[in-house]
Amino acid sequence: xxxxxxxNGIDVKTATDPNDFIYHSDYxxxxxxxxxxxxxxxxxxxxxxxxxxxxLLIVPLVKAFMREDTKNAVVTQNNSIVDVVGLSCYLSLDAxxxxxxQLKFTITNHDSSSHVAHIRYWLFEVxx
Amino acid sequence: MQFTERIPNNWENGYWAGSWASGxxxxxxxxxxxxxxxxxxxxxxxxxxxxxxxxxxxxxAYLKLTDEETKSCTxxxxxxxxxxxxxxxxHSDPIGRSxxxxxxxxxxxxxxxxxxxxxxxxxxxxxxxxxxxxxxSGNSIGFISQDDGTSNDNILRFWSxxxxxxxxxxxxxxxxxxxNLITKDLSYKVRRSMPVITKLLRYCITDQELLPVxxxxxxxxxxxxDVRNTKNPNNLKISSDYNTLKYFLNDTHQxxxxxxxxxxxxxxxxxxxxxxxxxxxxxxxxxxxxxAYNPLGRFQAGSGASRSYFFYVTTTRLYxxxxxxxxxxxVDFDADFYYKIFKNNLGL
Numbered sequence: 001x002x003x004x005x006x007x008n009g010i011d012v013k014t015a016t017d018p019n020d021f022i023y024h025s026d027y028x029x030x031x032x033x034x035x036x037x038x039x040x041x042x043x044x045x046x047x048x049x050x051x052x053x054x055x056l057l058i059v060p061l062v063k064a065f066m067r068e069d070t071k072n073a074v075v076t077q078n079n080s081i082v083d084v085v086g087l088s089c090y091l092s093l094d095a096x097x098x099x100x101x102q103l104k105f106t107i108t109n110h111d112s113s114s115h116v117a118h119i120r121y122w123l124f125e126v127x128x
Numbered sequence: 129m130q131f132t133e134r135i136p137n138n139w140e141n142g143y144w145a146g147s148w149a150s151g152x153x154x155x156x157x158x159x160x161x162x163x164x165x166x167x168x169x170x171x172x173x174x175x176x177x178x179x180x181x182x183x184x185x186x187x188x189a190y191l192k193l194t195d196e197e198t199k200s201c202t203x204x205x206x207x208x209x210x211x212x213x214x215x216x217x218x219h220s221d222p223i224g225r226s227x228x229x230x231x232x233x234x235x236x237x238x239x240x241x242x243x244x245x246x247x248x249x250x251x252x253x254x255x256x257x258x259x260x261x262x263x264x265s266g267n268s269i270g271f272i273s274q275d276d277g278t279s280n281d282n283i284l285r286f287w288s289x290x291x292x293x294x295x296x297x298x299x300x301x302x303x304x305x306x307x308n309l310i311t312k313d314l315s316y317k318v319r320r321s322m323p324v325i326t327k328l329l330r331y332c333i334t335d336q337e338l339l340p341v342x343x344x345x346x347x348x349x350x351x352x353x354d355v356r357n358t359k360n361p362n363n364l365k366i367s368s369d370y371n372t373l374k375y376f377l378n379d380t381h382q383x384x385x386x387x388x389x390x391x392x393x394x395x396x397x398x399x400x401x402x403x404x405x406x407x408x409x410x411x412x413x414x415x416x417x418x419x420a421y422n423p424l425g426r427f428q429a430g431s432g433a434s435r436s437y438f439f440y441v442t443t444t445r446l447y448x449x450x451x452x453x454x455x456x457x458x459v460d461f462d463a464d465f466y467y468k469i470f471k472n473n474l475g476l
Contacts (some may be wrong), residue, residue: 019271021425025348025365025366027365028350029366029372030373031363031364031370031371031372032372037475037476063408064472065408065476066476067406073447074406074442074476076409076440094264118476120474120475120476122472126362
């Protein structure tokens with residue numbers, strides 16, 4: 001017994017490709033189990049690891065995005081796009097990690113002035 | 129939603145004109161105003177079985193009476209509700225019953241037989257009654273008139289139920305039901321129309337007359353897990369307690385790179401998403417040195433050469449960046465970026 005909902009134009013009774021389904025109860029959904037923002041002030045010419053308690057008692061999958069205080073663009077983790085033509089960021093979100101208790105954001109400020117990093121992180125379930 | 133009712137028998141209207149008359153003692157009409165001696169000739173009107181759920185918000189309500197005769201007169205009256213949970217009919221004079229604090233003026237001049245008169249909005253009166261602790265849907269609502277400065281010998285007369293049942297007093301109530309009852313109704317429809325999944329769903333039921341409240345939402349558990357008890361998201365295929373990524377679009381975007389020896393280069397491309405906010409995005413890349421799509425990052429390209437792939441998003445575009453050092457072996461190549469954009473707003 002299943003509960004299935006196909007995309008428009010696809011016959012739910014004959015479809016077999018998971019991509020044809022909007023929802024299918026045979027497949028797990030990738031649930032977002034946490035979602036929040038943090039602001040960190042990064043001192044001039046420094047690299048530091050900033051931590052946040054997640055309180056989940058598991059090691060979650062984490063995806064983080066960062067917007068630098070004066071920039072109208074958002075980068076994701078492991079993207080050191082300083083000096084990219086047309087963007088010229090001062091901050092790089094060098095790494096994002098997690099353990100059983102904390103999220104860890106490694107951020108570098110490549111400028112001689114301090115800057116604020118606005119972080120949005122999403123925590124996903126870890127399917128068993 | 130709307131509730132309407134015309135009184136269903138002659139005990140639902142009554143009239144004081146020297147003594148109380150209702151039911152078998154009330155003939156074709158009842159009235160309101162002042163008699164020759166200056167006495168308040170008041171009337172009572174009751175509507176039984178008013179099916180308005182407790183907790184509803186009354187948006188408007190009107191009482192409608194139909195003239196029983198044609199004549200010139202001026203009457204100043206107020207209409208009160210009877211401030212009781214389920215007021216009785218008018219076998220007895222209702223003058224001693226408690227009145228609502230809310231009232232509306234009903235000032236009227238002249239009459240033309242068979243003309244229907246509509247009161248001012250009486251929603252405050254209805255709201256006060258259904259907000260009573262003892263109110264239940266299906267109870268009765270009553271009204272009583274009181275003179276408000278009419279000159280002597282001015283009385284309006286209206287058709288009673290006995291005189292013309294189709295022109296008897298009429299009540300119209302427009303209301304919004306409480307949200308918990310809407311939820312109950314939806315749950316009922318789900319149960320009726322989708323019996324195959326009833327074993328998997330816990331209904332959104334907040335009305336105490338049905339099943340106990342469990343939670344508001346839908347959960348489907350994985351095989352071997354009791355959907356009623358599990359709280360671990362990993363044991364649930366779907367749970368409305370958790371958000372999910374909302375797919376927007378995916379495609380590939382190719383960027384060609386022309387290299388010269390011992391050169392640093394930055395190459396940028398973009399696609400438009402025009403969502404108006406920073407969306408959640410994922411990007412992978414495959415170039416001539418890769419056998420599959422890889423997460424973005426820095427890759428060695430031989431002979432001291434390297435290629436770094438990045439992306440960033442604005443409120444309208446998704447940018448792709450290739451940042452490299454050619455070293456001694458310059459080779460032109462194509463980089464294919466595979467991207468997925470979701471509607472989830474990063475809110476940054």
